[in-house]
Amino acid sequence: MTVVHNLGFPRIGHKRELKKALESFWSKEIDEKELQSRAALLRERHWRIQQTCGVDIVPVGDFSLYDHMLDMSVTLGAIPPRYGFSGDRVDMGTFFAMARGSATQPAMEMTKWFDTNYHYIVPEFHEGMDFRLASDRIFNEVREARALGLNAKPVLVGPITYLWLGKEKDPAAQAHHEIQHHHDDSACHGHGAPVSDGCFDRLTLLPKLLPVYAELLAGMAAEGVEWVQLDEPALALDLPSNWIAAFDGAYQSLSRGKAPKILLATYFESVAAHAGLLKALPVAGIHLDLRRAPQQLNAFLQGYPADKVLSLGVVDGRNVWRSDLDGALALLHPAHDQLGDRLWLAPSCSLLHSPVDLQQETELDAELKSWLAFAVQKLDEVAVLARAMDKGVDHAGPELAAARAAVASRKSSPRIHNAAVATRLEDLGQDDGQRSSPFPVRQAAQRKRFKLPLFPTTTIGSFPQTPEIRQARLKHRKGELSDADYQKAMEAEIAHVVKEQERLDIDVLVHGEPERNDMVEYFGEQLAGFAFTRHGWVQSYGSRYVKPPLIFGDVSRPTPMTVTWSKYAQSLTQRPMKGMLTGPVTILQWSFVRDDQPRERTALQIALAIRDELADLIQAGIGIIQIDEPAYREGLPLKRADWDAYLNWASRAFRISAQVAADDVQIHTHMCYSEFNDILPAIAAMDADVITIETSRSQMELLDAFATFNYPNEIGPGVYDIHSPRVPGVDEMVDLMEKAVKVVPADRLWVNPDCGLKTRKWPEVLPALEHMVEAARRIRARH
Numbered sequence: 194m195t196v197v198h199n200l201g202f203p204r205i206g207h208k209r210e211l212k213k214a215l216e217s218f219w220s221k222e223i224d225e226k227e228l229q230s231r232a233a234l235l236r237e238r239h240w241r242i243q244q245t246c247g248v249d250i251v252p253v254g255d256f257s258l259y260d261h262m263l264d265m266s267v268t269l270g271a272i273p274p275r276y277g278f279s280g281d282r283v284d285m286g287t288f289f290a291m292a293r294g295s296a297t298q299p300a301m302e303m304t305k306w307f308d309t310n311y312h313y314i315v316p317e318f319h320e321g322m323d324f325r326l327a328s329d330r331i332f333n334e335v336r337e338a339r340a341l342g343l344n345a346k347p348v349l350v351g352p353i354t355y356l357w358l359g360k361e362k363d364p365a366a367q368a369h370h371e372i373q374h375h376h377d378d379s380a381c382h383g384h385g386a387p388v389s390d391g392c393f394d395r396l397t398l399l400p401k402l403l404p405v406y407a408e409l410l411a412g413m414a415a416e417g418v419e420w421v422q423l424d425e426p427a428l429a430l431d432l433p434s435n436w437i438a439a440f441d442g443a444y445q446s447l448s449r450g451k452a453p454k455i456l457l458a459t460y461f462e463s464v465a466a467h468a469g470l471l472k473a474l475p476v477a478g479i480h481l482d483l484r485r486a487p488q489q490l491n492a493f494l495q496g497y498p499a500d501k502v503l504s505l506g507v508v509d510g511r512n513v514w515r516s517d518l519d520g521a522l523a524l525l526h527p528a529h530d531q532l533g534d535r536l537w538l539a540p541s542c543s544l545l546h547s548p549v550d551l552q553q554e555t556e557l558d559a560e561l562k563s564w565l566a567f568a569v570q571k572l573d574e575v576a577v578l579a580r581a582m583d584k585g586v587d588h589a590g591p592e593l594a595a596a597r598a599a600v601a602s603r604k605s606s607p608r609i610h611n612a613a614v615a616t617r618l619e620d621l622g623q624d625d626g627q628r629s630s631p632f633p634v635r636q637a638a639q640r641k642r643f644k645l646p647l648f649p650t651t652t653i654g655s656f657p658q659t660p661e662i663r664q665a666r667l668k669h670r671k672g673e674l675s676d677a678d679y680q681k682a683m684e685a686e687i688a689h690v691v692k693e694q695e696r697l698d699i700d701v702l703v704h705g706e707p708e709r710n711d712m713v714e715y716f717g718e719q720l721a722g723f724a725f726t727r728h729g730w731v732q733s734y735g736s737r738y739v740k741p742p743l744i745f746g747d748v749s750r751p752t753p754m755t756v757t758w759s760k761y762a763q764s765l766t767q768r769p770m771k772g773m774l775t776g777p778v779t780i781l782q783w784s785f786v787r788d789d790q791p792r793e794r795t796a797l798q799i800a801l802a803i804r805d806e807l808a809d810l811i812q813a814g815i816g817i818i819q820i821d822e823p824a825y826r827e828g829l830p831l832k833r834a835d836w837d838a839y840l841n842w843a844s845r846a847f848r849i850s851a852q853v854a855a856d857d858v859q860i861h862t863h864m865c866y867s868e869f870n871d872i873l874p875a876i877a878a879m880d881a882d883v884i885t886i887e888t889s890r891s892q893m894e895l896l897d898a899f900a901t902f903n904y905p906n907e908i909g910p911g912v913y914d915i916h917s918p919r920v921p922g923v924d925e926m927v928d929l930m931e932k933a934v935k936v937v938p939a940d941r942l943w944v945n946p947d948c949g950l951k952t953r954k955w956p957e958v959l960p961a962l963e964h965m966v967e968a969a970r971r972i973r974a975r976h
């Protein structure tokens with residue numbers, strides 16, 4: 194019989210119970226015991242659900258109160274010394290101090306988990322550090338599951354991936370709680386992050402780490418555990434050869450002791466390059482992600498060792514679409530013929546990245562719903578596949594037929610396929626989206642039109658989202674505030690924001706974005722081809738969950754989305770009012786994307802919709818328009834070999850959206866992260882007239898890369914950190930700008946904050962902007 198197992202289940206709960214429990218604990222409404230008992234109830238419920246779906250072996254330890262990488266650090270005793278921990282077992286206070294900071298210490302750094310929107314807490318390593326078992330959590334949870342009569346498979350992040358995802362840091366250095374990209378693989382050559390100078394190679398810690406893993410494995414064997422899952426998704430990256438070489442020794446040493454059978458799990462990309470290595474490892478099984486990389490199966494089937502289980506993930510753990518079960522069966526049959534009972538089935542990766550249960554979506558129409566599968570439904574699909582293989586397709590007839598019908602209806606539904614959009618894409622042909630004149634010509638036209646001073650000042654778009662704004666939006670949604678009254682409330686806010694900016698003497702104004710709940714959702718709600726769920730939450734980090742829009746069909750823009758607001762704002766001032774749009778890559782990146790066409794094609798559709806909006810803004814007299822692309826870099830594929838293809842279409846999508854701007858229309862873009870080096874050519878290829886970036890925390894160091902690269906267009910390096918309530922002084926900002934002038938010609942520099950101000954409060958924003966404008970005046974006087 195084919196074993197059905199699961200790599201991980203969402204932790205958050207159907208009704209976001211985990212978030213509620215955590216927030217109650219943090220605000221001291223409930224105590225630690227109550228928090229733990231609520232967490233245990235969630236775990237039990239989730240195991241029962243999986244069991245009901247037909248999962249034979251359930252994951253344990255995939256649950257976490259905050260993050261599974263933080264759990265690993267705590268389990269392995271990798272506690273940065275600054276948290277002052279000295280006990281035997283890590284306590285809850287230390288755990289949450291590491292996650293969220295304490296009164297005296299900032300939190301540990303966070304970064305994206307591979308190419309997902311999940312963020313993990315980055316382990317910190319220093320030379321000579323020791324590891325030791327410092328938590329019994331995993332053992333307790335194994336006992337919990339076994340007491341329920343379940344076949345429990347503990348899940349741990351494998352030793353090589355754990356080390357790879359961490360950073361070498363000076364233990365004395367302070368950490369920032371910032372979101373960094375995963376490609377920023379080592380602090381030793383990173384920018385922006387708190388970097389130590391004491392660089393060593395964290396791989397040298399492996400021999401010290403392995404005994405703790407061995408102790409964990411022995412402990413599990415003593416509990417009677419048969420299988421343990423070690424996740425090594427780092428194998429899907431371009432790991433340096435010495436890291437790959439470390440696998441053999443590491444797993445040899447783990448298999449020597451008294452250990453359960455090891456299932457080594459890979460996911461997110463092909464590991465075919467390492468097929469030989471993996472087949473020879475002393476592990477009892479290997480898991481492959483066949484959704485992302487179906488072609489890797491052959492490399493493993495050839496000469497697959499007779500003593501190993503092969504687990505195949507054919508149901509997408511990261512997206513929301515119902516599977517093509519016939520297609521999956523076709524892929525599985527050769528494996529089943531060859532392996533028999535040594536074939537296991539699971540979703541492609543942990544279901545952590547998937548919403549919990551489609552059953553809860555009572556407001557989605559039946560047709561759309563028939564195209565979807567969330568975590569629970571995905572497990573049902575895996576079980577159906579197992580049944581069809583073991584007993585023949587007749588034993589899964591109705592389920593296979595329903596899946597077939599869903600696939601067929603997605604292929605042909607007029608809600609998905611819009612002929613006008615297809616024609617527009619065809620007409621686009623190979624058009625690469627270049628503006629009509631090169632940058633110097635446009636720059637001259639824009640200078641003539643806007644007559645801005647040297648070092649013009651601007652902001653990134655949003656102003657504080659006050660409780661009143663949120664209230665008004667909520668009431669409007671509930672129907673308690675009429676459209677007209679809502680519009681009045683937003684206009685009053687816009688008028689206020691405009692007046693304050695004029696008083697501050699900012700050169701290029703913004704309307705403040707009060708009407709936007711979220712920079713992607715706001716557009717998704719108005720674009721055709723998008724749908725929204727009620728409960729489709731996924732964990733972004735800790736207690737923060739996001740509910741991404743679903744892009745299910747061809748995208749188009751039925752009516753203008755921002756024009757009334759921008760036009761109103763412009764009517765209040767003589768100064769240029771910057772229009773504010775979210776770019777195609779960011780909308781794509783922060784949504785669940787359709788899987789029936791390449792991402793590139795969806796991005797181009799969004800680009801054309803944004804272009805329509807841009808044209809209408811220009812028509813309405815808006816002369817400066819910003820197209821935000823904060824997610825541009827995070828769209829980078831996991832393997833470098835795929836980068837160029839991505840960057841080509843991503844920059845083209847941006848250009849396509851901006852292409853209709855005449856020479857004297859100034860296009861801005863904005864990105865808020867700190868790793869630009871390796872994608873600068875692709876940023877230049879976007880050809881925005883002005884780019885504003887986050888730089889203040891790196892002390893303008895980032896600009897060096899732009900200078901070395903000879904970045905040709907205008908740049909606004911952020912002069913103050915909007916992530917903190919601190920109000921920086923004028924001198925500080927002048928100093929930063931002086932650094933900038935050293936590397937970028939003065940007549941190409943703008944003065945602005947690092948990012949939007951929506952999370953800040955007015956009493957912080959006003960003095961900070963006042964100082965910023967004063968700083969701009971002083972530098973102007975000097976240059």
Ligand code: GLN
Binds near residue numbers: 654655712863948949
């Ligand atoms: N215009 C957006 C804002 O100011 C940009 C946000 C972002 O870069 N994430 O809020």
Ligand code: ZN
Binds near residue numbers: 823863865
């Ligand atoms: Zn930003």
